[in-house]
Amino acid sequence: IIYEYLPTVKAKYGDQVEWALLDVANSDVYEALVLLGKAAQLPEDAVGAVPTIYIGGLLLVGDNQIEANLEQAIDYILERGGVDFPSWVIVEPTPVPTPSTAPTVTSAVTPQPTATEQANKPLAVAYFTKVGCLECDRVAAALHALQGRYPALQVDIFDIETNGALAEWLGDRCGVPEDKRLVTPAVFMGQDALIGEEVTYDNLKAMVERYAATGAEATWVNFDPNQQTAAQNSLIERFRSFGVMTILGAGLVDGINPCAFTTVILFISYLALTGRKGWEIIATGLAFTLGVFIVYVALGMGLFKVLEAVPFFQGTMSILRTVVFALTGVLCLVLAVAAFQDFLKARKGRSKEITLRLPDRLRLQINRVIRTGARRRAFVPAAFVTGLLVSLIELACTGQVYWPTIVFVMQMPELRTRAFLYLLFYNLAFILPLVIVFVLAYLGVTTAERLGRFLRRWMWAIKLATAVFFLMIAVLVLYFSITPMLNLMGGVA
Incomplete structure (x- = not known):
């Protein structure tokens, strides 16, 4: 969208349209995106999804929706005299970027809270995904945004198909029911776990905030052969059952x-x-x-x-x-x-x-x-x-x-x-x-x-x-x- 489709739209409309690119890696920007999705009553699995374009009160989510509706939306708004940037964000008008250019963006959304109290304490998260997981792109974007708000947040990504024993061990450790221990997406932090539909931005943020003061160690780093054997045995017993x-x-x-x-x-x-x-x-x-x-x-x-x-x-x-x-x-x-x-x-x-x-x-x-x-x-x-x-x-x-x-x-x-x-x-x-x-x-x-x-x-x-x-x-x-x-x-x- 950014490097192939938007440049053609920019060339078509020229100076009639001002563009601003907001990076969802910025936690303020991502939270604004989440709020927009909720205000638009998007389904939970679409809230926070990227790419998203917001224009004149219209929220376009995903490549297909943007390509199908953006130009029609621009024509409609131009016919009615145009529209300003939304009041909740202040941006420097920027050209549509090319791979060699980077836009300058200044956000005026809710200011980011300080995190000095946990600056030296690790906040480790284990994130399990798999090929075909329909929700995993959104979850990855949410975790990336939280890393902007919590610099100490460390996200370790695992494939469930090759790390089943680790997922089993963490699931047992966090009290996850057996019928959910290999479900994706799955996020583990400290003694807590979010599985499947539970993995939303709000739930992720709340989980990180619970450990902001005390920290959360990457317990999976200490996943030793004995624990791996026990987890494998648990999977094998389930398999045999x-x-x-x-x-x-x-x-x-x-x-x-x-x-x-x-x-x-x-x-x-x-x-x-x-x-x-x-x-x-x-x-x-x-x-x-x-x-x-x-x-x-x-x-x-x-x-x-x-x-x-x-x-x-x-x-x-x-x-x-x-x-x-x-x-x-x-x-x-x-x-x-x-x-x-x-x-x-x-x-x-x-x-x-x-x-x-x-x-x-x-x-x-x-x-x-x-x-x-x-x-x-x-x-x-x-x-x-x-x-x-x-x-x-x-x-x-x-x-x-x-x-x-x-x-x-x-x-x-x-x-x-x-x-x-x-x-x-x-x-x-x-x-x-x-x-x-x-x-x-x-x-x-x-x-x-x-x-x-x-x-x-x-x-x-x-x-x-x-x-x-x-x-x-x-x-x-x-x-x-x-x-x-x-x-x-x-x-x-």
């Missing part, structure tokens, strides 16, 4: 998570609307499911390390996941309305007027395309590649306790075989909902072909059930997507 049925149950529950299920709904809708039949549904389903399975097994065996080397992976996958959520929710809502209208028509004996079917002319054209060998051969590999990509988008849906524990135990030679089998069981259960959906789609098609007369008789009941099903999926998916979608696409004033 899982049992096959526990692993299968965890995989099945994660498999019906909206992250995974929404894409299946999109695929089935596409297959139905394009007239795919019989074996094509099975082939497509198998290819898609195989792609998902391969990626998750590879992740469990170490692909995390490869993904960690890709700097844009986390943000890109988060955006794609949110977009898929929202599109699927809207699609299911439209299909629910259309199916209910079809129910009313079928109930009145007007089955030929139903909406959710293709016109005969278009159906015949699609069938001709499907019969083309090249098209047919290309669709299955496309489904396989889609499964691979969707698996990366769904990465945050993996079990917060079972999955990290299995991955950690995979590093131990004496348990590697059992851990690998559990990994396979988990992933087989994870893809089971996908298999069921595709099989039901196949059976629905073949049954419809054999029992067309029966289905026409009960068309009204089928349409009603379809409407209820799509409505339930729409409500579920939109519930999980509306909050992050506001962060990406909405203009929140």
Whole structure:
């Protein structure tokens, strides 16, 4: 945004727009950003997120929202005579920076309190993250801002996948329940811990303030081999307590998570609307499911390390996941309305007027395309590649306790075989909902072909059930997507 997008906007508007760049590493600036987010009633996971642009009472959060709305907002404000910088901050007007220039910023927000009493006392924080953690960028920015307010604050960052024993030990030491000890993001300080949704700027600040006078040692530095062995033994005992049925149950529950299920709904809708039949549904389903399975097994065996080397992976996958959520929710809502209208028509004996079917002319054209060998051969590999990509988008849906524990135990030679089998069981259960959906789609098609007369008789009941099903999926998916979608696409004033 700073080095690529904003310079083009600066060139477009010239002297009509004055720019000020505020660095969230300054704790005053970050706290102002948090207050703005709260005033705008942003969801908790969007408060304090960067990059953010504030213009004329409009708060634009994230790359997508800025690029989609900034120029429109500038045009709107210019048409109405412009707007001054907000009164709560005093800045020297600066040009949009280039990589070789640095802006001068003078903040007039609430003055930073002195910290002389704890200047010589360490304030150590252990921060655990992992690839695919959707909240970790915001947490990292919050911790960085707190370092500006508390110069003695030391933040040590650990990957949960390779430091599971340390996370287990700290969790046990701080009284974290077992079912939350490998959840990310996680922050430990002294005898306190913040896990998952608890890791907000306000909670982090309160935790640091509790130790400002007394200090907090980096207890993890003294994590000796005996303690590591005890923590590993705790993880191993938990691993051994899982049992096959526990692993299968965890995989099945994660498999019906909206992250995974929404894409299946999109695929089935596409297959139905394009007239795919019989074996094509099975082939497509198998290819898609195989792609998902391969990626998750590879992740469990170490692909995390490869993904960690890709700097844009986390943000890109988060955006794609949110977009898929929202599109699927809207699609299911439209299909629910259309199916209910079809129910009313079928109930009145007007089955030929139903909406959710293709016109005969278009159906015949699609069938001709499907019969083309090249098209047919290309669709299955496309489904396989889609499964691979969707698996990366769904990465945050993996079990917060079972999955990290299995991955950690995979590093131990004496348990590697059992851990690998559990990994396979988990992933087989994870893809089971996908298999069921595709099989039901196949059976629905073949049954419809054999029992067309029966289905026409009960068309009204089928349409009603379809409407209820799509409505339930729409409500579920939109519930999980509306909050992050506001962060990406909405203009929140």
